[in-house]
Amino acid sequence: MTRNFWIGAAVAMPGLLLFLWKVFGLGLPVAPSEPQDLWRVELEIQTRSVARGGSISAALPSSGPGQEIDDSLAMSDRLHFSVVRDGPRQIGIWKGSFSGVHHVSHAFRAQLIGDVVEVKDTDGLLPSEEIVRRYTETTTTLPVNDPEIWTFLLGLELRGPEDQLGRARGLLTFVADEIELVPDGNSDALICLATRECGMLGKERLLATLLRASGLPARVVQGLSLQRGREPEEAAWVDVWQGGWVPVSASRGFFGRRPSDLLAITVGDEPLVQSVGMAATNFRYRALPEDFRPDELAALMVPSSLILAPISLYRLPVATQSVLRVLLVVPLGALLLALLRNVVGISTFGTFLPVLLALALRESDLAVGLVMLFGVVGLGLVARVLMDRLHLLLVPRLCIVLCLVVLAIVTMAMFGRGFEQRDLMSGVFFPLVIITMLIERFSISLAEEGLRNSMTRLAWSVGVTIMVYPLFQSATLSHLMFGFPELVFVVMGVLVWIGGYTGYRISELIRFRSLAAQAAG
Amino acid sequence: MLKTLKSLRAMGLLGINRRNTSYTLKWNDRRFYPLVDDKLQTKRLCEQAGIPTARLLTVAERVGDLATLFDELEGHNDFVLKPARGAMGNGILVIKARDGIMLQKAGGSWIDQEAFTFHASGIISGLYALGGRPDVALVEERLIVHPELAAICRDGVPDYRVIVFRGIPVMAMVRLPTEVSAGRANLHQGAVGIGVNLATCRSSHAVIRSRPTTHHPDTGEAVVDRLIPGFARAVDIAVQATDLVHLGYVGADIVVDATRGPVVLELNARPGLAIQIANRCGLLPRLNEVERRWRPGMSLEDRLSLGREIAGRLGAAA
Numbered sequence: 059m060t061r062n063f064w065i066g067a068a069v070a071m072p073g074l075l076l077f078l079w080k081v082f083g084l085g086l087p088v089a090p091s092e093p094q095d096l097w098r099v100e101l102e103i104q105t106r107s108v109a110r111g112g113s114i115s116a117a118l119p120s121s122g123p124g125q126e127i128d129d130s131l132a133m134s135d136r137l138h139f140s141v142v143r144d145g146p147r148q149i150g151i152w153k154g155s156f157s158g159v160h161h162v163s164h165a166f167r168a169q170l171i172g173d174v175v176e177v178k179d180t181d182g183l184l185p186s187e188e189i190v191r192r193y194t195e196t197t198t199t200l201p202v203n204d205p206e207i208w209t210f211l212l213g214l215e216l217r218g219p220e221d222q223l224g225r226a227r228g229l230l231t232f233v234a235d236e237i238e239l240v241p242d243g244n245s246d247a248l249i250c251l252a253t254r255e256c257g258m259l260g261k262e263r264l265l266a267t268l269l270r271a272s273g274l275p276a277r278v279v280q281g282l283s284l285q286r287g288r289e290p291e292e293a294a295w296v297d298v299w300q301g302g303w304v305p306v307s308a309s310r311g312f313f314g315r316r317p318s319d320l321l322a323i324t325v326g327d328e329p330l331v332q333s334v335g336m337a338a339t340n341f342r343y344r345a346l347p348e349d350f351r352p353d354e355l356a357a358l359m360v361p362s363s364l365i366l367a368p369i370s371l372y373r374l375p376v377a378t379q380s381v382l383r384v385l386l387v388v389p390l391g392a393l394l395l396a397l398l399r400n401v402v403g404i405s406t407f408g409t410f411l412p413v414l415l416a417l418a419l420r421e422s423d424l425a426v427g428l429v430m431l432f433g434v435v436g437l438g439l440v441a442r443v444l445m446d447r448l449h450l451l452l453v454p455r456l457c458i459v460l461c462l463v464v465l466a467i468v469t470m471a472m473f474g475r476g477f478e479q480r481d482l483m484s485g486v487f488f489p490l491v492i493i494t495m496l497i498e499r500f501s502i503s504l505a506e507e508g509l510r511n512s513m514t515r516l517a518w519s520v521g522v523t524i525m526v527y528p529l530f531q532s533a534t535l536s537h538l539m540f541g542f543p544e545l546v547f548v549v550m551g552v553l554v555w556i557g558g559y560t561g562y563r564i565s566e567l568i569r570f571r572s573l574a575a576q577a578a579g
Numbered sequence: 580m581l582k583t584l585k586s587l588r589a590m591g592l593l594g595i596n597r598r599n600t601s602y603t604l605k606w607n608d609r610r611f612y613p614l615v616d617d618k619l620q621t622k623r624l625c626e627q628a629g630i631p632t633a634r635l636l637t638v639a640e641r642v643g644d645l646a647t648l649f650d651e652l653e654g655h656n657d658f659v660l661k662p663a664r665g666a667m668g669n670g671i672l673v674i675k676a677r678d679g680i681m682l683q684k685a686g687g688s689w690i691d692q693e694a695f696t697f698h699a700s701g702i703i704s705g706l707y708a709l710g711g712r713p714d715v716a717l718v719e720e721r722l723i724v725h726p727e728l729a730a731i732c733r734d735g736v737p738d739y740r741v742i743v744f745r746g747i748p749v750m751a752m753v754r755l756p757t758e759v760s761a762g763r764a765n766l767h768q769g770a771v772g773i774g775v776n777l778a779t780c781r782s783s784h785a786v787i788r789s790r791p792t793t794h795h796p797d798t799g800e801a802v803v804d805r806l807i808p809g810f811a812r813a814v815d816i817a818v819q820a821t822d823l824v825h826l827g828y829v830g831a832d833i834v835v836d837a838t839r840g841p842v843v844l845e846l847n848a849r850p851g852l853a854i855q856i857a858n859r860c861g862l863l864p865r866l867n868e869v870e871r872r873w874r875p876g877m878s879l880e881d882r883l884s885l886g887r888e889i890a891g892r893l894g895a896a897a
Contacts, residue, residue: 400596451704505669508768560601562594566852567583572789573856574586 062558070551073544080542084361087541089534090349095170095318097284098348102163103331103341107156112335114152116164117280117324123303124173124316129352130166137162145192146325156335167348170284172318175304177223185275185299193275193299199247199327200267200278206248207271216272225272226298226306226313233265233308258309262294263327265308275299278327282343283319290345293320294327349533358541371540379540384417384530386539389549391416391526396556398525403565404518407499412522414492419523420530428520431493434466438497446501460494591861593852598828602866606745606827607848614824615846619663619715624823630816631842633659633719633834639699640715648699648718649680649692657721660695662702662714668763670707672698673721685762723837727808731755731800732771735762739775739810739833739841741817742850742862745873748814748886749865751775752857753782753807758797766853771795773802774858778891780810784859813841818882820846830854864893 080086105114118141121127132139137154139162152162185193196202214232216225237250243257247264250256256264262278269276276298283293295307295316305316323330333339350358359372371382391413398404406412419427438459445455467490496519503512529535539545567574587594593602614620625632636658637651638644652658660672672695673685680692699716701707708714728737735756742750752774756762759769766772771792773785785792785802793803817831820843830850833841855862868889877885 403595452706511767558600560594560597562584562587562592563596564580566592566594567580567587569789570587570592570856571583572791573590573592573859574583576791576859 062554066551066554066558068551069554070548073547073551076544077542077548080361080366080544084357084363084366086357086361087350087354088538090537091351091354092347092349093169093351095172095284096348096351097168097170097321097345098165099168099282099284099290099321099343099345100163100165101331101341101343102161103152103339104159104161105156105333105336105340106159106338107335108337109335110155110157112153112156112333114160114162114331114333114336114339116150116331116341117328118148118150118164119166119168119281119321119323120148122322123175124171124305124318125321126169126171127166130164132165133161133163135160135162148324167352168284168321170318170321172320173305173316175300175302175314177300177304177314189275189299193277194270194273196270199263200270201248202267202270204248206251207267210251211268211271222274223300226269226274226300229265229268229272230306230308230313233261233268234311237261237264237308239309258292259294259327261308262296265306266296269296269298277303277325279305279322280324280327280330281320281322282345284321284345285319286347290343292330295320297325349537371543383536383540384420386543386546387530387532387536388413388417389546390529390535390539393549393552393556394526394529395522396553398522400556400559401561401563403563404522405515406519406522407496407503407515408492408519411492411496412519413526414489415519415523416526416530418489418492419527424524424527428523430470433470434463434493435497435500437466438462438493439501442497442501456494456498459497460490463490463493463497587861591863591867592855593862593866595852597863598849598852602744602828603849607829608825611825612848615826615829615848617663617715618661618665618845619717621820621824621843621846622717622719625820625843628819628823630819630823631839633722633836633842633844636718636720638715638717639703642700642703645696645699645703648696648716652718655720658718659721660699660702660716660718662707663717664708664712664714665702666707667765670698670702675721722834722839722842725808725835725837728755728835729837731795731798731802732757733797734758735760735764736834738764738844739807739813739817739835740850740854741814741831741833742854743818743821743829743831744866744869745827746818746822746877747869747873747882747889748777748818749869749889750854750858750860750862751777751810751814752854755795755802757787757795766851766857771802772853772857774854774860775807775810776890777814778887780807781805782807784857786856789853789856809835809841814886815879815883816841816843818879818886822879860893865889868893 081088101116103114103116118130119125119127132150134152137152137156137160139150139152141148141150150164152160194202201207214228216228236254238255239261240255240257243255243260244250244253245257245259245263247260247267250260250264259278266276266278276296278294279297280292280294282290284290293310295305295310297303298306304314306313310317331339331341348355355372359370360367361370371379374382392410395410395413399406415431419431422430441462442459445458450458500512500516503515614624619638622632622635626635636655637648639648656677657675659674662670665671674682674695675685676683681689682691682695683689702714702716705713722736724736731737732755737753737755740752740754741748752772754764754766755771755773756764757769757771761768764770766786766788769788771785771787774783775781776783782803782805787796793801795802813833813835817833820831821829824846826846826848828848828850830847832844832847834844835841869885872885872889
């Protein structure tokens with residue numbers, strides 16, 4: 059016992075010391091600091107071309123009020139990428155010799171701050187002629203000169219030209235309150251005004267048109283709304299000139315205070331992605347909240363130590379990193395499993411089965427994953443019981459069950475496609491062999507130990523899977539083990555201790571309960 | 580929970596972690612496991628040493644042997660077909676009578692020669708073996724349950740389990756099958772476990788699924804404070820059999836035949852812990868005492884009497 063204690067300590071110690079040095083000596087962050095509103099955003103564009111010539115262009119965000127953009131990275135997929143400036147706009151252009159399908163992307167890091175503009179009550183700061191000319195003119199999407207706009211403006215009892223702020227507020231109130239926002243509604247300002255309902259972009263265009271028509275320079279801003287746990291949503295608002303650009307929105311309902319979930323991508327209301335000469339163009343934005351501040355990330359990538367700097371896992375390719383992140387949590391799962399088996403005394407099917415199941419289910423929602431698992435195992439069991447009568451030899455019998463498991467997973471993937479249900483697709487990651495063995499063991503256990511005992515054991519197996527599952531979901535643990543892989547030694551040291559544990563299992567206290575009661579009574 | 584823990588510690592209950600680290604892993608050398616896991620090897624060792632076991636009638640090691648299997652049983656009217664590496668009594672086919680190619684099973688139904696051979700081929704393909712590996716089918720004589728035991732339990736074959744540590748018997752119990760256990764002598768399937776005092780050969784306590792009992796549930800016969808037939812001899816051959824397999828911590832299963840007396844059924848290198856419930860007594864004090872008193876070169880008689888002495892002194896408190 060004492061010998062095992064020291065051996066365990068000796069195994070754990072190097073890992074622990076290295077860990078402590080990295081944390082306290084080098085100051086590496088242990089847990090993700092999850093900085094507020096720091097995002098990694100990626101625009102993915104897919105095009106199919108028939109002609110060789112052509113181009114793709116995409117609006118790119120730049121730093122400005124309410125946001126800091128850095129760390130931009132474009133993937134050009136055999137094309138030439140260049141960035142051009144057009145007034146306040148920044149546009150990325152992919153050109154070159156197109157052939158078939160191209161995937162290009164542009165990724166950047168965005169720190170959203172929110173934008174609060176103190177709106178000046180006077181009109182002392184007159185806009186420059188340039189701004190007046192550019193942002194009060196009529197365009198196809200902002201039909202300032204249309205008679206309907208004028209008729210409407212005359213009908214509104216707006217404040218006089220000396221109270222610009224009051225006019226802007228009045229117009230905002232009208233568009234915000236009187237025009238109904240419908241998802242996927244029309245985006246034309248005039249139709250919006252006539253029908254009193256339209257989509258988000260329609261409302262902002264109408265607001266900008268009315269502001270321009272009443273003499274206030276205004277422009278539409280397009281961007282994204284980024285919120286944790288949600289896909290990025292397209293957003294739009296209006297900048298109105300009040301001695302400076304003031305963000306206002308009729309669809310979101312703000313005046314001068316831009317919320318910190320909004321990322322501005324471009325000024326003007328041209329489409330975010332345009333292409334010339336392409337047969338088809340698709341694009342989508344993805345956004346992931348960053349777990350570390352930029353300075354923390356830099357410290358993890360290149361620790362300030364000559365020995366550690368070249369071996370940081372953070373410098374591996376991203377795909378390898380994501381595999382290792384999962385892999386390094388497996389020892390923690392094994393540790394929990396050892397505790398549950400040898401200290402608690404839970405009996406499961408197969409030693410590592412619950413850990414591997416939890417690993418397989420990590421891609422999907424736990425409940426959906428378990429239902430899928432029960433589906434596959436149930437199907438396999440029915441087949442296994444039917445096959446029992448054929449008295450097939452072991453290996454061919456196992457192989458048939460394996461084939462059925464493959465078919466079941468393929469079927470689920472097809473259903474997943476049909477219903478746009480991504481969770482069903484994740485069945486593809488199910489460990490085939492593990493499930494096959496589960497079916498085999500369960501059917502043997504059915505025959506040898508009866509339904510009740512088998513179901514109890516299955517319930518415990520699922521229970522342990524549910525207990526291990528959160529380990530693979532935790533960003534904190536994944537960062538801890540990935541940033542500090544030496545902790546695996548600590549896990550091994552603890553396992554030596556568990557391996558030398560000769561005390562009772564908790565399950566034995568229940569099993570021998572009556573014996574203890576008799577001895578006591 | 581804490582109270583349970585204290586009183587289990589006080590009585591020296593052996594838990595599974597302790598059994599594995601301090602007894603099976605420490606005293607049972609892995610390379611001798613095949614001697615007990617394969618019933619054929621155990622049986623051959625016992626036969627060579629003159630220790631009674633159920634007589635082997637024939638063996639089918641390969642599918643090719645099946646063609647002559649039935650012919651080799653010519654002249655035998657009752658026998659048992661079983662897997663050499665079976666676990667928990669699975670795959671055992673008991674034949675109690677025959678009429679030409681028709682065989683009567685212990686339950687009373689009849690099967691033909693073909694069905695018998697098919698069952699044997701299932702055994703060979705590993706249907707009942709641990710881990711599903713290919714196995715060997717044995718046919719051995721059918722044992723007739725001792726009349727005293729047959730009067731207590733109607734179904735199945737009762738057996739005696741003796742725990743032998745370093746050649747010294749430390750604890751024993753009788754396992755009586757019940758209707759609930761479907762004729763099997765496994766405690767967790769509902770058989771009656773009866774603790775037997777090694778010194779007096781009398782039963783002390785009885786349990787069904789950890790609950791105390793005094794009578795057999797099927798026949799209503801009293802099971803507590805009975806003299807157990809052939810018990811002293813059973814402990815004797817249990818110790819002799821475990822001497823053969825070089826294992827330090829073994830459970831020996833003994834069946835008492837009506838005419839031949841006790842015979843060795845099988846040995847187990849990882850004997851269960853339920854025997855402590857049947858005896859209302861922990862194993863640890865006895866195991867510790869054995870470690871203190873064991874001397875190299877002890878004779879069989881010395882070891883048996885040391886076992887009786889320890890068990891008599893450290894018997895159940897109740």
